[in-house]
Amino acid sequence: MTTKFVIVGAGPAGMRAAEQLVSAGHRPVVIDEAHRFGGQIYRQPPYGVQRERSDLYGFEADRASAALNRFASLLPQIDYRPNTLVWQVAPQTLQLVRDGRDETLPFNALILATGATDRVLPFPGWTLPGVVTLGAAQVALKYQACLVGPRVVFAGTGPLLYLVAWQYASHGGQVMAVLDTAPTGAKLRAVPKMLARPTVAAKGAYFVMRLRLAGVPIYSGVRLLGAEGREHVTALRWQKADGTQRTTNCDAVGVGHGLRSETQLADLAGCRFDYHSVDQAWLPTRDASGRSTVRGVYLAGDGAAILGADAAELSGARAALAALEDFTIATSTALASSLEAESRRHARFRAGLETAFALPANWAADAPDDLIVCRCEEITAGELRECVKTTGAREMNRLKALTRIGMGRCQGRMCAPAASRLLADAAGCDLKDVGRLRSQAPVKPLPIRLMREAATAAPVPFEERDD
Amino acid sequence: MIEKLSADVTIVGGGIVGSSAALFLRRFGLSVVLLERGLCGAAASGVNYGGVRVQGRTLSQLPLALRARSIWSRLSSYIGIDGEYVQSGHLKIARSESDMANLEAYAAQMREHGLSLQLVSGAAFRAAHPMFGARAVGGSFCAEDGHANPRLVSPAFARAAQAAGARVIEQCTVSELGHTGNTFVVGDGRSVEVKSSWLLNCAGAWALDVAQRFGDAAPLTRIHPGMAVTEPVPRFMDVNVGVEGGGIYGRQTARGNCVMGGARGAAKGSLYAVPTAEAMGELCRRMADLFPALADVHVIRFWSGVEGSLPDHQPVIGPSPNVPELIHAFGFCGAGFQTGPAVGEALAELVYHGRCDIELAPFALQRFAEHDSLVTS
Numbered sequence: 001m002t003t004k005f006v007i008v009g010a011g012p013a014g015m016r017a018a019e020q021l022v023s024a025g026h027r028p029v030v031i032d033e034a035h036r037f038g039g040q041i042y043r044q045p046p047y048g049v050q051r052e053r054s055d056l057y058g059f060e061a062d063r064a065s066a067a068l069n070r071f072a073s074l075l076p077q078i079d080y081r082p083n084t085l086v087w088q089v090a091p092q093t094l095q096l097v098r099d100g101r102d103e104t105l106p107f108n109a110l111i112l113a114t115g116a117t118d119r120v121l122p123f124p125g126w127t128l129p130g131v132v133t134l135g136a137a138q139v140a141l142k143y144q145a146c147l148v149g150p151r152v153v154f155a156g157t158g159p160l161l162y163l164v165a166w167q168y169a170s171h172g173g174q175v176m177a178v179l180d181t182a183p184t185g186a187k188l189r190a191v192p193k194m195l196a197r198p199t200v201a202a203k204g205a206y207f208v209m210r211l212r213l214a215g216v217p218i219y220s221g222v223r224l225l226g227a228e229g230r231e232h233v234t235a236l237r238w239q240k241a242d243g244t245q246r247t248t249n250c251d252a253v254g255v256g257h258g259l260r261s262e263t264q265l266a267d268l269a270g271c272r273f274d275y276h277s278v279d280q281a282w283l284p285t286r287d288a289s290g291r292s293t294v295r296g297v298y299l300a301g302d303g304a305a306i307l308g309a310d311a312a313e314l315s316g317a318r319a320a321l322a323a324l325e326d327f328t329i330a331t332s333t334a335l336a337s338s339l340e341a342e343s344r345r346h347a348r349f350r351a352g353l354e355t356a357f358a359l360p361a362n363w364a365a366d367a368p369d370d371l372i373v374c375r376c377e378e379i380t381a382g383e384l385r386e387c388v389k390t391t392g393a394r395e396m397n398r399l400k401a402l403t404r405i406g407m408g409r410c411q412g413r414m415c416a417p418a419a420s421r422l423l424a425d426a427a428g429c430d431l432k433d434v435g436r437l438r439s440q441a442p443v444k445p446l447p448i449r450l451m452r453e454a455a456t457a458a459p460v461p462f463e464e465r466d467d
Numbered sequence: 468m469i470e471k472l473s474a475d476v477t478i479v480g481g482g483i484v485g486s487s488a489a490l491f492l493r494r495f496g497l498s499v500v501l502l503e504r505g506l507c508g509a510a511a512s513g514v515n516y517g518g519v520r521v522q523g524r525t526l527s528q529l530p531l532a533l534r535a536r537s538i539w540s541r542l543s544s545y546i547g548i549d550g551e552y553v554q555s556g557h558l559k560i561a562r563s564e565s566d567m568a569n570l571e572a573y574a575a576q577m578r579e580h581g582l583s584l585q586l587v588s589g590a591a592f593r594a595a596h597p598m599f600g601a602r603a604v605g606g607s608f609c610a611e612d613g614h615a616n617p618r619l620v621s622p623a624f625a626r627a628a629q630a631a632g633a634r635v636i637e638q639c640t641v642s643e644l645g646h647t648g649n650t651f652v653v654g655d656g657r658s659v660e661v662k663s664s665w666l667l668n669c670a671g672a673w674a675l676d677v678a679q680r681f682g683d684a685a686p687l688t689r690i691h692p693g694m695a696v697t698e699p700v701p702r703f704m705d706v707n708v709g710v711e712g713g714g715i716y717g718r719q720t721a722r723g724n725c726v727m728g729g730a731r732g733a734a735k736g737s738l739y740a741v742p743t744a745e746a747m748g749e750l751c752r753r754m755a756d757l758f759p760a761l762a763d764v765h766v767i768r769f770w771s772g773v774e775g776s777l778p779d780h781q782p783v784i785g786p787s788p789n790v791p792e793l794i795h796a797f798g799f800c801g802a803g804f805q806t807g808p809a810v811g812e813a814l815a816e817l818v819y820h821g822r823c824d825i826e827l828a829p830f831a832l833q834r835f836a837e838h839d840s841l842v843t844s
Binding site for chain 2: 088090093095102104270377391392395397398401402407408409411440441442445446447448449451452460464
């Protein structure tokens with residue numbers, strides 16, 4: 001019997017994993033939610049829309065081209081399934097939905113390269129139309145070739161802040177301000193670790209320089225006070241590091257505080273999780289090769305830990321080698337070692353990034369009681385604090401049961417980072433100790449009509465006649 | 468260091484039964500220590516469907532269910548919150564003439580014992596309940612039934628017991644269970660040891676772990692009911708709905724989400740359960756059958772839980788045949804949420820008065836005596 005290799009995600013990690021498997025003579029299945037391969041970072045415009053890659057990807061154009069072209073050349077040798085959502089994982093089986101049809105896909109080796117979304121730390125007014133994540137602002141530009149507004153403020157922290165601001169400034173957007181919530185000195189303190197990848201650090205400095213030359217005001221140590229507007233955002237109120245308050249008029253706000261890994265599939269697959277202090281999150285446990293704690297399940301890319309596109313490619317290739325080692329005759333150990341060594345450099349750089357773009361230290365304590373934390377269920381910071389006070393809740397699943405936080409359409413994918421910080425602050429414990437929300441299928445909401453096709457219409461057995 | 472405690476009563480298991488027993492025991496003035504492996508009200512008591520119904524119960528459970536109804540009607544006076552309890556009524560649907568005949572026969576039997584049910588069928592039924600698919604031919608309505616949010620209600624019973632003076636110890640896995648003379652010694656071998664005159668076994672699906680230490684046995688199995696919740700939709704039903712023949716039941720919360728149950732999940736280790744893809748598909752088919760208008764609505768989440776079940780679909784409630792002052796209450800077969808508080812009250816009465824007004828003989832462990840001898844022989 002041939003081994004069935006399945007890769008979830010066609011970003012940098014998934015594409016490289018596929019390449020490794022094809023070069024070993026296998027025909028992997030590559031499942032991707034997106035319409036076209038490339039992931040978030042190498043996101044391609046819709047079919048039929050021609051855009052220069054230098055325009056889309058800037059500095060990363062060569063890298064993007066290489067990755068996209070290599071994967072395009074592999075297409076005849078893989079079972080590529082775009083527009084496909086994996087909504088459930090059971091042992092050796094995935095449940096998929098594509099074109100409105102439910103399907104079961106068995107696997108032997110599963111490489112999860114599920115990527116990341118923005119890490120959202122809410123501030124007053126963040127649910128107003130026109131306030132979007134940095135990632136969403138970038139998707140609008142890369143995929144739809146449009147801006148989220150003519151006059152945009154970019155706020156929050158993380159490398160994406162300066163990158164997206166520069167992309168907007170160089171594509172006709174009027175960037176009203178770049179407001180970094182990390183303190184001014186943080187970037188300097190991070191320099192030693194960031195020298196692990198000097199060219200990447202230099203690119204960041206370049207964006208800042210270009211933004212300054214373009215006359216974009218840039219501030220550090222900022223506190224976000226609120227997005228203003230009735231039907232749509234019209235201004236952002238914020239506080240400078242010296243305490244003075246400012247209001248910047250705008251038509252849109254792009255905001256983000258780094259990224260968070262998409263870990264639901266690893267959770268449904270039964271992987272153990274550990275707390276990562278760099279990512280400040282519970283993440284699926286993996287060894288240097290990308291093996292999870294479940295046999296046959298491998299973890300790669302930002303879905304396993306936020307390390308960026310280049311590290312994702314390395315970990316995708318390494319995870320594929322691990323799967324080959326486990327299910328076929330042994331492969332190149334020299335390549336595996338060099339991939340692991342290279343990955344360690346990225347991990348050191350990543351620690352530097354976390355220093356340079358530190359999250360607001362007092363975010364939870366500063367959050368006003370009427371701040372909406374969960375926009376699906378409209379739950380406020382005050383409700384969470386009240387629950388902790390009256391019930392003694394100390395754990396995320398308990399907080400979920402009692403307040404509905406994380407019970408809405410996104411199942412906590414958006415609100416969990418904020419809710420867990422508020423819980424830890426209110427309960428007076430470490431972020432680690434409040435745990436993480438258990439994932440439940442479906443990974444994203446699905447219509448009843450679609451899932452019932454899997455049913456058999458057998459009569460209800462007597463012992464199951466609950467009512 | 469092991470904390471040594473003594474109390475009149477030790478309760479193992481902080482579900483709705485154990486927690487309400489603790490509350491009622493405190494109302495009698497007895498000292499109570501409740502030991503819970505995880506968090507109180509977080510297993511079957513907290514993740515169940517949330518049905519609060521008398522309709523459909525056997526005659527043997529009617530006294531308990533009616534006693535429970537009076538507790539539910541004053542719920543906030545016991546637990547300090549309304550728990551989203553609404554007396555919406557419970558409508559049991561018939562999908563064939565023979566199902567309707569069953570509902571009529573049940574209503575006739577219950578009427579003699581004080582449970583009033585209204586039967587509706589034909590055009591009148593369809594006019595009153597247009598949301599059901601064409602297969603529904605009629606139904607039986609119990610106006611005093613309703614539904615509630617188990618995630619809120621069950622933990623609140625434990626908090627109320629604690630506020631009333633019970634010592635509630637969570638994250639405590641009982642490993643030591645002994646009986647010397649007339650004293651029980653129960654502890655986790657790590658941080659706590661409780662000596663008490665009475666022991667209540669309210670450990671749900673794991674109750675045999677306690678019972679067997681004292682030579683008691685029952686053919687207890689574990690079931691994993693499948694549940695789903697949809698995105699919020701405009702209000703289209705206010706009643707709690709079940710069907711004759713079972714397999715699907717549903718209610719709509721004040722927020723608009725529809726909570727539905729049916730089909731069965733699978734165990735994930737010994738403490739958790741997960742819905743399987745087959746069960747999720749089956750549940751969706753049954754949902755769309757019963758409520759055609761929901762077919763395009765999205766399911767946000769499926770889940771399951773671990774519940775104790777017994778072959779005759781009746782719980783065990785009553786004293787151990789082997790050890791005096793040990794009382795069992797487990798195996799509610801997926802239908803213990805409504806009766807739970809009344810079971811807790813009955814347990815407290817058994818301890819305090821030595822008897823209780825409710826006839827518990829149908830739930831005696833001795834009914835499985837044959838099984839018992841099989842296990843011990």
